Amino acid sequence: xxxDLFQLVLAEVGxxxxxxxxxxxxxxxxxxxxxxxxxxxxxxxxxxxxxxxLAINRVRGLAYWLTLVMTATxxxxxxxxxxxxxxxxxxAIGQPTDWLVLAYATLxxxxxxxxxxxxxxxxxxxxLGRLLSAWGFLVLWAVTASVFAxxxxxxxxxxxxxxxxxxxxxxxxxxxxxxxxxxxWTAITGRPMRRSSAxxxxxxxxxxxxxxxxxx
Amino acid sequence: MIAGFPLAEIVVGAVxxxxxxxxxxxxxALWWWSQQEEPVQRRPPRxxxxxxTEGTTWIVYLAGVGTASSESSRPEQPxxxxxRDRLGDEAVLVTGVFPYSVLDHGLTTDRDLSWxxxxxxxxxxxxxxxxxxxxxxxxxxxxxxxADRRYGPFFSLAMARTIWGRLRAAGYQPGSGDPVVLxxxxxxGQICLGASWYxxxxxxxxxxxSLGGVLSSDPGLDRVRHLWHLYxxxxxxxxxxxLLFPSRWPTSRDSSWNxxxxxxxxxxxxxxxxxxxxxxxxxxxxxxxxxxxxxxxTTEALLGTLAGAGLLVRDRAR
Numbered sequence: 001x002x003x004d005l006f007q008l009v010l011a012e013v014g015x016x017x018x019x020x021x022x023x024x025x026x027x028x029x030x031x032x033x034x035x036x037x038x039x040x041x042x043x044x045x046x047x048x049x050x051x052x053x054l055a056i057n058r059v060r061g062l063a064y065w066l067t068l069v070m071t072a073t074x075x076x077x078x079x080x081x082x083x084x085x086x087x088x089x090x091x092a093i094g095q096p097t098d099w100l101v102l103a104y105a106t107l108x109x110x111x112x113x114x115x116x117x118x119x120x121x122x123x124x125x126x127x128l129g130r131l132l133s134a135w136g137f138l139v140l141w142a143v144t145a146s147v148f149a150x151x152x153x154x155x156x157x158x159x160x161x162x163x164x165x166x167x168x169x170x171x172x173x174x175x176x177x178x179x180x181x182x183x184x185w186t187a188i189t190g191r192p193m194r195r196s197s198a199x200x201x202x203x204x205x206x207x208x209x210x211x212x213x214x215x216x
Numbered sequence: 217m218i219a220g221f222p223l224a225e226i227v228v229g230a231v232x233x234x235x236x237x238x239x240x241x242x243x244x245a246l247w248w249w250s251q252q253e254e255p256v257q258r259r260p261p262r263x264x265x266x267x268x269t270e271g272t273t274w275i276v277y278l279a280g281v282g283t284a285s286s287e288s289s290r291p292e293q294p295x296x297x298x299x300r301d302r303l304g305d306e307a308v309l310v311t312g313v314f315p316y317s318v319l320d321h322g323l324t325t326d327r328d329l330s331w332x333x334x335x336x337x338x339x340x341x342x343x344x345x346x347x348x349x350x351x352x353x354x355x356x357x358x359x360x361x362x363a364d365r366r367y368g369p370f371f372s373l374a375m376a377r378t379i380w381g382r383l384r385a386a387g388y389q390p391g392s393g394d395p396v397v398l399x400x401x402x403x404x405g406q407i408c409l410g411a412s413w414y415x416x417x418x419x420x421x422x423x424x425x426s427l428g429g430v431l432s433s434d435p436g437l438d439r440v441r442h443l444w445h446l447y448x449x450x451x452x453x454x455x456x457x458x459l460l461f462p463s464r465w466p467t468s469r470d471s472s473w474n475x476x477x478x479x480x481x482x483x484x485x486x487x488x489x490x491x492x493x494x495x496x497x498x499x500x501x502x503x504x505x506x507x508x509x510x511x512x513x514t515t516e517a518l519l520g521t522l523a524g525a526g527l528l529v530r531d532r533a534r
Binding site: 051052053055056058060117118120121122123124125191196197198199200201203204205206207208211212213214 | 235238239241242246249250251252253254255357360361363364365366367368369370373376377380413414415417418435460
């Protein structure tokens with residue numbers, strides 16, 4: 001059963017990555033399972049790519065699992081919001097489509113993010129991350145054309161609108177969510193969350209005797 | 217496949233291996249950080265760097281990316297010998313830091329794959345082609361770790377701790393105001409810049425002297441009193457820093473690099489027609505057709521830079 005599921009995930013992801021998604025070829029039940037597995041795998045990969053941030057905040061053990069759940073939930077929320085946008089846009093262009101199909105389609109567009117672990121690469125990691133985002137947009141364009149059965153031009157317009165609106169939503173909606181996350185983090189760990197390792201540079205006296213030492 | 221030769225497979229395998237090595241490059245720095253206790257802030261920030269005293273200048277040398285350990289014989293050893301001879305009592309030259317490991321472990325000791333690095337190091341000394349380049353590759357990836365905004369702050373902290381420990385062991389008095397010059401060859405130049413931030417935080421006036429260094433716009437530059445970058449006109453490697461790191465491009469006006477440039481804290485000087493590692497390089501001991509000896513020219517350029525900045529005792533006495 002499990003191997004069948006992973007084979008299905010692999011087949012769906014492979015098709016999406018090569019810009020030939022078969023959204024309608026999978027049953028509704030399987031779509032939910034494949035979508036959930038994809039969201040978790042993307043979250044695991046994203047966390048691997050963000051190793052520096054995890055390390056600087058000493059995220060491990062239970063904290064790691066909590067972060068994983070939060071990241072997977074974030075991925076699901078982001079792509080389901082995009083699916084809702086596509087649903088509205090579908091109505092606007094006269095192609096009403098089942099929301100669940102759109103949710104599955106947008107989650108398939110997250111397939112390139114399965115490779116987010118490459119962002120760990122020093123120097124070029126953030127650039128590779130941007131390439132993956134661009135690839136994700138191409139997949140979104142392909143699934144939009146496939147799901148709405150429209151031409152490439154209209155599909156590009158719809159995908160770009162959904163993509164840009166999603167970006168704007170995460171730009172304006174992200175900071176409040178980050179504040180909530182930081183409060184939860186501080187409440188659990190008793191120390192503020194570092195946004196980047198650059199915060200280390202602002203701590204004076206790190207070479208003083210005893211300021212930094214090996215854990216006992 | 218060309219006539220039975222699996223070229224495509226070899227290329228794919230090489231790229232995959234390269235990506236794997238790149239992805240694992242930050243692991244040592246991440247592991248080091250995970251082993252440290254949460255830093256304790258013991259004092260408020262202080263004004264960085266008092267006026268340099270006229271005391272001894274302390275020069276810390278960080279080797280280039282071709283080095284496998286701080287003990288192994290290095291091509292730049294003759295340069296260090298010349299510098300030590302010429303400096304005499306005018307400055308203290310501190311060596312022995314391995315700049316490509318946060319643990320200060322050379323590649324040839326205390327590692328699971330030490331035996332492999334020892335073999336490669338021997339091959340390098342016998343001038344075997346290709347395989348010894350793995351040493352360079354490993355060290356280049358650590359330079360990338362140092363230059364990366366995500367890993368740099370803790371990689372550089374570890375390097376600064378090692379350098380600070382060596383300085384103190386050599387007799388440097390914290391708070392003395394004695395100038396510290398970090399002299400980095402090749403990738404060592406970038407490691408010098410990274411460590412500068414934390415060393416300057418100790419009140420040491422920090423200068424960086426880069427010899428053909430591949431330098432990023434490291435935040436450490438904000439605390440460096442002056443960076444001198446010496447290079448050869450035929451050295452293409454040192455130019456990579458300006459190409460690979462976008463924050464060095466003129467478009468990044470507010471980057472540490474461009475700020476330091478505007479403030480006149482960066483001086484670049486061409487010292488001769490030298491390549492990075494070919495011939496003639498900065499370290500070539502064979503006289504050239506014009507009668508000059510590159511290693512002597514390099515030594516003079518380094519000492520002349522220090523003297524010009526008033527960092528040598530004899531210069532102050534004049």
